[in-house]
Amino acid sequence: MVEKFYEELDALKAEIPVFARFAIGMLEDSITTLKNQDVGIAEDIRERKANLAEEHTYIEEEALRILALYQPMAKDLRVIACINQMNYSLYRVGRIGWDIAKLSMYVADQPFIENLQNIFHMGDLVVAMLRDVMEVYGSNDVSSLIELSKRDDVVDNLRSSIFRECLTYMMEDNRNIPRCIDYISVSRHLERAGDHACLIAEKIYYMDTGERVEIR
Secondary structure (H helix, E strand, O other), rough: HHHHHHHHHHHHHHHHHHHHHHHHHHHHHHHEEEEEHHHHHHHHHHHHHHHHHHHHHHHHHHHHHHHHHHHHOOHHHHHHHHHHHHHHHHHHHOOOOOHHHHHHHHOOOOOOOOOOOHHHHHHHHHHHHHHHHHHHHHOOOOHHHHHHHHHHHHHHHHHHHHHHHHHHHHHOOOHHHHHHHHHHHHHHHHHHHHHHHHHHHHHHHHHHOOOOOOOO
């Protein structure tokens, strides 16, 4: 019984990195879509949306089944709790990728404001945060997760900077208003994705150490 439990728990744990690569890939590709105004990539992200939901549901149901069947305790219980939260956060990251891609499809034929490059830098930072957090998942060294809050501050500051820049462009020329509103929306999406990276980091830290920390 115990051996079977750990076999199933290990299999469930192994699903998370695969799901993470899929969800983070959707986010990264959405930034490329926005930058290159590539509707083809956006359509591909739309196709991936169903697979994202399917894998999210599978992980959720497996976690609940293992929880109900084996009633784990201590660290094993923390592992399942962590997997549940990571599953939700990664699903949201993938959905954020779709939201950005969807917006990119609507504005693909609109003129681009070249000076607003911070939004792409912000996207790269958020993707790097998510990937670095997933590198720690399953390792024995969670100390680097604490530093993530500083990187999240940079992302938050970039969102504020993009908002101010957009206000300036909108006041200079009202023809910039639709495009700038889009940029502000994307920056908020990316900020939320960064928050999910911090939330995942908190849960991994708790899973490994049994101690709760605030990383945001």
